[in-house]
Amino acid sequence: xxxxxxxxxxxxxxxxxxxxxxxxxxxxxxxxxxxxxxxxxxxxxxxxxxxxxxxxxxxxxxxxxxxxxxxxxxxxxxxxxxxxxxxxxxxxxxxxxxxxxxxxxxxxxxxxxxxxxxxxxxxxxxxxxxxxxxxxxxxxxxxxxxxxxxxxxxxxxxxxxxxxxxxxxxxxxxxxxxxxxxxxxxxxxxxxxxxxxxxxxxxxxxxxxxxxxxxxxxxxxxxxxxxxxxxxxxxxxxxxxxxxxxxxxxxxxxxxxxxxxxxxxxxxxxxxxxxxxxxxxxxxxxxxxxxxxxxxxxxxxxxxxxxxxxxxxxxxxxxxxxxxxxxxxxxxxxxxxxxxxxxxx
Ligand code: SAM
Ligand code: DTB
Ligand code: SF4
Numbered sequence: 001x002x003x004x005x006x007x008x009x010x011x012x013x014x015x016x017x018x019x020x021x022x023x024x025x026x027x028x029x030x031x032x033x034x035x036x037x038x039x040x041x042x043x044x045x046x047x048x049x050x051x052x053x054x055x056x057x058x059x060x061x062x063x064x065x066x067x068x069x070x071x072x073x074x075x076x077x078x079x080x081x082x083x084x085x086x087x088x089x090x091x092x093x094x095x096x097x098x099x100x101x102x103x104x105x106x107x108x109x110x111x112x113x114x115x116x117x118x119x120x121x122x123x124x125x126x127x128x129x130x131x132x133x134x135x136x137x138x139x140x141x142x143x144x145x146x147x148x149x150x151x152x153x154x155x156x157x158x159x160x161x162x163x164x165x166x167x168x169x170x171x172x173x174x175x176x177x178x179x180x181x182x183x184x185x186x187x188x189x190x191x192x193x194x195x196x197x198x199x200x201x202x203x204x205x206x207x208x209x210x211x212x213x214x215x216x217x218x219x220x221x222x223x224x225x226x227x228x229x230x231x232x233x234x235x236x237x238x239x240x241x242x243x244x245x246x247x248x249x250x251x252x253x254x255x256x257x258x259x260x261x262x263x264x265x266x267x268x269x270x271x272x273x274x275x276x277x278x279x280x281x282x283x284x285x286x287x288x289x290x291x292x293x294x295x296x297x298x299x300x301x302x303x304x305x306x307x308x309x310x311x312x313x314x315x316x317x318x319x320x321x322x323x324x325x326x327x328x329x330x331x332x333x334x335x336x337x338x339x340x341x342x343x344x345x
Contacts, residue, residue: 003036003037003258004033004036004258006257006258007213008213008214008216010210010214010256011210012206012207015206015207015209015210015213015252015256016202018251018252018256019205019248019249019252023247026251026252026282027247027278027281029255030250030252030254030281030283031281031283033254033258033283034254034285037259038285039316040285041312041313041314042313042314042315042316043280043284043285043286043287043308043315044097044098044261044285044286044287044315045095045096045097045098045286045287045288045289045315045316046096046097046099046129046263046287047087047091047096047099047100047288047289047290048100048101048102048288048290048292048293048294048298049079049084049088049091049099049100049101049102049292050076050102050104051079051084051101051102051103051119052076052077052104052105053073053074053075053076053104053295054075054295055067055075055104056105056106057170058106058168059168059170060158060167060168061167061198061233061234061235062195062227062228062235063230063233064230064232064296065294065295069233069234070232071230072231072232078103078112081115081118081119081122084101084119084122084123085119085122085123088122088126088128089126091128091289091290092126092128094289094290094301095315095317096128096289096290097129097315097316098128098129098130098151098152099123099126099128099129099130100131100132100133100152100288101116101119101123101130101132102132102133102134102154102294103116103132103133103134103135105134106135106136106170106171107136107138107141108135108137108141113134113141113144113145116134116145117148119132120145120148120150121148121149124151130149130150130151130152131150131151131152131153131154132152132153133153133154135155136155136179137183138182139182141182142182142183142185142186145183145186145188146186146187150188152188152190152191152220152221153188153189153190153191154191154192154221155176155179155180155191156176156192156193156194156195156225157173157192157194157208157211158176158194158208159194159200160200160203160205160207160208160211161207161211162203162204162207163198163200163201180192180215180219184215184217189221190217190219190220190221191220191223191263192215192219192221192222193219193221193223193224193225193253193263194208194212194224194225195226195266196226196227196241196246196249197226197227197238197240197241197246198227198235198238199239202245205245205249209249209252209253218257218259218260219257219260220260220261221260221261221263221286222253222260222261222262222263223263223265223286224249224250224253224262224263224265224284225266225267226265226266226267226270226271227267228267228269228270228293228296230296243272243278246279247279247282248282250262250279250282250284251283253283254282254283255283261285262284262286263287264276264279264280264284264287265287265288266293266296266298268287269296269297269299273307273310277311280311280313285316289301289304
């Protein structure tokens with residue numbers, strides 16, 4: 001059976017139709033698409049570390065790290081390399097295949113980037129995939145990250161273009177698209193998604209998904225975050241989103257972007273095990289693992305291991321990216337053996 005072809009021409013109306021399907025029909029469809037390309041019982045896990053915390057110049061209405069809001073967050077300067085590598089090593093020992101480093105910057109300066117490049121190289125040398133999220137990038141900065149060997153850049157669209165102005169005023173939706181284009185043009189894998197539960201409508205969720213799915217190439221990774229409500233931020237106190245609406249959005253992301261890793265991202269601490277199980281059934285196959293996100297809590301590793309046991313899920317130990325790299329170096333080795341006169345296997 002041929003896998004569902006990738007499309008980049010979704011209309012918002014078609015996506016709203018999917019979001020409106022009876023729940024069982026939607027989940028059946030999403031799970032069917034999921035099984036065409038993925039092992040349904042394997043989940044990719046990444047661990048996050050905030051490498052520079054707080055005092056951010058942006059005004060993202062959900063964020064604990066904006067200098068504009070009084071959130072009682074302790075600020076931290078850029079962490080020393082050694083501390084970052086120790087955290088990456090610990091994440092690797094617990095089973096994470098990817099290490100994501102986040103910085104509370106509007107955009108990195110070139111000297112910031114010099115320090116981050118050392119971190120990327122150090123984490124890569126530990127045998128892990130690397131991801132960073134540093135804010136807006138210029139084309140030249142994206143090129144520096146590519147040269148450093150960066151695997152993924154996370155930069156979220158966050159919400160629909162229509163709702164965007166209700167959440168952020170210090171940078172535009174278009175700025176975000178431009179950063180994604182710089183990252184993509186360097187051949188770095190794109191991680192981009194958004195946040196649900198900020199008071200947006202179903203139409204906004206459809207519109208955000210249309211923006212993601214109609215990018216020239218689907219993001220390799222699509223994080224879907226549930227708003228973590230932080231006291232002191234403008235979005236604190238927003239009416240909670242129905243968890244089944246969150247599951248629906250995950251299912252539609254899976255249908256629209258069949259080849260992408262859809263990440264059940266922030267908000268799991270406040271979610272029941274049953275909601276998380278439905279997210280996996282809807283096609284989520286990636287998550288953050290480790291007891292901390294950037295500045296807020298994530299479930300304890302032991303709790304996730306127990307949930308995986310109950311659901312019969314496994315960690316994806318070797319990601320697609322590592323498997324491809326291994327295949328390439330096998331080919332290279334067998335090519336070298338052939339050149340040296342040895343028989344390839
Ligand atoms: N400062 C950089 C930026 O904004 O691009 C990188 C770090 S920022 C914290 C990364 C993403 O985390 C945001 O774009 C947003 O989607 C998500 N995020 C931040 N705070 C959140 C919250 N309270 N709840 C859910 N997601 C959140
Ligand atoms: C993403 O989409 N979610 C992560 C990661 N990308 C960088 C961040 C979630 C942050 C949640 C709030 C906090 O811990 O500060
Ligand atoms: Fe700053 Fe990123 Fe938080 Fe926005 S989401 S305030 S850019 S750290």
